[in-house]
Amino acid sequence: MKLRILLYLIVPAAVLVVASCGRGNEPLRGNTYLLGTVLNVAIHDGGYREELIEGMFDRVAEIEARMSTSTADYDTTELLAVNRAAGETPTSVSADTYEVLQEALYFSRLTDGAFDVTIWPLVALWGIGTDGAALPDQAEIDTARALVDYSALELLPDRRVHLPTPGMGVDVGAIAKGYAADEAARILTEAGVEHALLDFGGNILLIGNKPDGSAWRIGVQRPDGERSSFIGVLTLSDRSVVTSGPYERFFEQDGVRYHHILDSATGYPAENGLSQVTIIAGRSIVADALSTACYVLGLEEGRALIESQPGVEAIFVTEDRLVHLTEGIGDRFELTDSDYTLAP
Ligand code: AMP
Ligand code: MG
Secondary structure (H helix, E strand, O other): OHHHHHHHHHOOOOOOEOOOOOOOOOOEEEEEEEOOEEEEEEEOOOOOOHHHHHHHHHHHHHHHHHHOOOOOOOOOOHHHHHHHOOOOOOEEOOHHHHHHHHHHHHHHHHOOOOOOOOOHHHHHHHOOOOOOOOOOOHHHHHHHHHOOOHHHOEEEOOOEEEOOOOOOOOOOOOOHHHHHHHHHHHHHHHOOOOOEEEEEOOEEEEEOOOOOOOOEEEEEEOOOOOOOOEEEEEEEOOOEEEEEOOOOOEEEEOOEEEEOOEOOOOOOEOOOOEEEEEEEEOOHHHHHHHHHHHHHHOHHHHHHHHHOOOOOEEEEEEOOOEEEEOHHHHHHEEEOOOOOEEOO
């Protein structure tokens, strides 16, 4: 986080590096640091200029500045304002923020609170990913847990947002990357781009297919490995692929690992035998929301949820190194790592 602010001071525009110019068959590439992660884009159509990527990253920076709840990065954002006004008056927000809250509330309802947009009191208490991460007291966990209740979030006319109880708060960390990827893709598509790959810290969004007409091949990362080691390959076009896992952000205390995906039913990081969940969907916000939700729900309930969602597929990896696929994946997933086995 601090690195990003530092880099911002040196380079005023959002784009830190835009390498290669899309000459010949080389894609036009850009990368930057936003949303707490590295964003990469590769545009495979010829004739586009760096300004397109700069504008795209500026849009992502705008989304971050509206919806971040990181007080380390921002003095205020629309969501920090909503959270500070909890128990008081409604807060007006931008169309962006309102839309993301509407989507987040939809997924909170759909998943019966496994995904809960009002998870903020627990996120703030645990502080995972911040310098202050530590195991809270049970009493603190109980107090925070009582404040998590998506059904109390009021999305009022005129884009006003209200939380009825002081201490309540919203957090869109589980879907903001997805929303930003969808917006970035919209900008590229509206500019005429037909073949591109967006990688927002492992949230993948594919525009079209490869320029030669074949599908993209996307590695599904290994839960216990680096980002660059894969358990298998997905062959896809025009989809988003999002993975949630406990290794993304965590801290250790007294030999126990505590990660960033919290179960509002217990107040603790979700533990149910899963190593990671990968969701494939048409929209990245859907894949992002459902990957977090399924990580909380676990294999059985998560799979039932995904099978009920048309056009959405999932890959669950369990701690016993079995790989469970939803029915519709068919031959689009190929297991390549012999340490893992396809579940029957
Ligand atoms: P992801 O990496 O997309 O699975 O999202 C994890 C982030 O979502 C965390 O860092 C929190 O900001 C937030 N979060 C954690 N647990 C939940 C939950 N149960 N429902 C909604 N958001 C959550
Ligand atoms: Mg997510």
